Every structure is written in structure tokens, then in C-alpha cells.
Amino acid sequence: MNADSQLPLVSIIINNYNYSCYLKEAIDSALNQTYSPIEVVVVDDGSTDDSPKVIAQYSSQIISIIKKNGGQASAFNAGFAASQGDIIFFLDSDDIFYPNKVQEICNIILKKIVDHSYVMIYHLLECIDKDGVSLGQKLPNSPYNVPANLYNYTCQYRFFPYAASPTSGIAMSRALAEQIFPIPEQGVLTSADEFIVRPALLIGEVYGVNQVLAKYRLHNANNWYGKSKVKNKEFISKIEDFLNSKLKEQNKKPVVSYFDSMDARNYYLLNGSSKDLFMLLLKIPSWGINKKTVKFGLKTALLAINLSFKQKART
Numbered sequence: 001m002n003a004d005s006q007l008p009l010v011s012i013i014i015n016n017y018n019y020s021c022y023l024k025e026a027i028d029s030a031l032n033q034t035y036s037p038i039e040v041v042v043v044d045d046g047s048t049d050d051s052p053k054v055i056a057q058y059s060s061q062i063i064s065i066i067k068k069n070g071g072q073a074s075a076f077n078a079g080f081a082a083s084q085g086d087i088i089f090f091l092d093s094d095d096i097f098y099p100n101k102v103q104e105i106c107n108i109i110l111k112k113i114v115d116h117s118y119v120m121i122y123h124l125l126e127c128i129d130k131d132g133v134s135l136g137q138k139l140p141n142s143p144y145n146v147p148a149n150l151y152n153y154t155c156q157y158r159f160f161p162y163a164a165s166p167t168s169g170i171a172m173s174r175a176l177a178e179q180i181f182p183i184p185e186q187g188v189l190t191s192a193d194e195f196i197v198r199p200a201l202l203i204g205e206v207y208g209v210n211q212v213l214a215k216y217r218l219h220n221a222n223n224w225y226g227k228s229k230v231k232n233k234e235f236i237s238k239i240e241d242f243l244n245s246k247l248k249e250q251n252k253k254p255v256v257s258y259f260d261s262m263d264a265r266n267y268y269l270l271n272g273s274s275k276d277l278f279m280l281l282l283k284i285p286s287w288g289i290n291k292k293t294v295k296f297g298l299k300t301a302l303l304a305i306n307l308s309f310k311q312k313a314r315t
Helices: 020-031 051-056 072-082 101-112 151-157 174-180 194-203 233-249 264-271 274-281 291-314
Strands: 010-016 038-045 063-067 087-092 119-128 134-139 170-173 205-217
Touching: 010 020, 010 072, 010 101, 020 038, 020 051, 020 087, 038 051, 038 072, 051 063, 063 072, 087 101, 087 174, 101 119, 101 170, 101 205, 119 194, 151 194, 170 174, 170 194, 174 194, 174 233, 194 205, 194 233, 264 274, 264 291, 274 291
Parallel strands: 010 038, 010 087, 038 063, 119 205
Antiparallel strands: 087 170, 119 134, 119 170
16 A cells, blocks of 8 residues: 555556557556556567657656567566556556546445455447547447356356456456466467456456446557457467466366367367367267257357368368
């Protein structure tokens, strides 16, 4: 707790790589919050553009870290290690916080941590284009209708949804962050928020706020919106190992297994065969027979048959 205030110190960690054209707007949005006290930690991950010059202009207004390029995960790790806040916010350097964001989220976190110290909050994001013009879309469209903790869900179904917003929409108690960080760095150049949000959903409590409190910029370098989110096998293996290690640390059974889950269908549709899909159908009894699994089974069977016809047509 900050000695000069009854309110907790907030750390806003900004990760940046070659986004000098957007960086100033991101830093300004972090500094110009209605909430106080705040520290802004800006991590430059080996940019080759004018980012270091932009950062230097802020002098003592921010905590600056200029490091060799190591990927987004390494930037998150460096930023958290340098932070001192009781509540941690994350901001991609091409995104923008609304002025009241920290105040609104802190009000909620401070109420939640009374009952549970491991808390993460996410909110909706306004999608904007490269010039900052609103696209009339929200990301996500609304908070996810799932339990605050998904460990029991994962015990049954072996994997679980990414039930939160992207990086610039998440914040968490330091107590939870300390259970998660450091996150794996090797091979995690992007999508590092997977290693923050997913463990939070397993070992903490995650709540969605039905408010738009930041702007999410879509441009050529990051335009993943509406596209496939299927990761490669190396990434899947890395996230599985990390999540299971965090469960073990909490004295919980390591139950995460992507290829034994319904989520594996997405991977097989892109990288597998009809046989893989039919084999996945055999796992349904292990998840339990219910509306969810029956619906999954029917759709997967149709997809497998369709994929089989396509594969035969190519031979």
C-alpha cells in the first residue's frame, strides 16, 4: 500500500516493440488517469524505430526499461519485475486507456479482494483503426457467461475458453500476479496474454465488466480480430506445461490436456484429418453425456464426414 495514500498503488505495464507512432498516445492515456497513485512502467523490447526517443521524452514521469528483443512475454516479465503496484494493469503500446479506466476497475477489484486475494478483472474494448477511428465494434461483445474460476470445468473437459479480453483490457491483484509471473519466454513472441489470463482462470477468480474502458487498435501488424486463434503444437505444449505447473503449485491436480478436449477440433480442422476428428469423438464419454457434448458430437461427426470427402477428392 502506498504510504502517502489510503488507495493502493497501481502499476500500468506498457509493452512496446516498434510502435513509436502509437506509443505516445498509449503512455499519455496511462499518465492521464483520474485515479492516483499510479506508476507507469514502459518496457521497450529492442525496438529499431524511434520508440526509445519517445520514451526518453517522459524522463522521470515513467519507469523506462530498454532491453534487447526477446518477445512479448519477456517484456511482461521485465515490466512486472520492475513494478511495485498492489494492482497490475497491462497496456499494449498501440492501444489507449479511457481516462476513468483505472478508477472503475480498482473500485471493483478492491471489493472482490475482500473475499479472494487472487482476482483478475477484464472489460470490453472499443475497436479502432490505425488512425484511431472507431470501427463500431466491441471486443469481446459482452462479458463471458462462465464461472469466475474454470478449474472444475477443466477437470471435466480438459481445456477451457480464453474468457477475457486481450491484454489492454485486463488487470489483476498483485497477489495473483505473483502466483503467475514469470511466464515462459522462449518461443512466446506474441500472444503472451494467454500465459496471464489462462492461469488466472484456473487458480484465481476472473470477472468481466460490461463497460468499454479502452481502445483496441486494429492494423496490419496486429489484426487478429475475427481470424483463427489456433496455435501451433509447440505453443499448445508450452501453455499446457505452464498451466499444469501452476496447478501443482496450488496443490491441484494437473488436468490440462488440449488434445483430449473439445478445443482440439479447431486444431484438427486446420492441421489434421477426418480420422483425427473421428478419434476425438471417442473421447466424448470421458467428458460426460450432456447437451454440450451431444451437440459437439453431432457437429464434429458432420465436419469429419465433410473433411473425409474433401480429402478423397484431392487424391
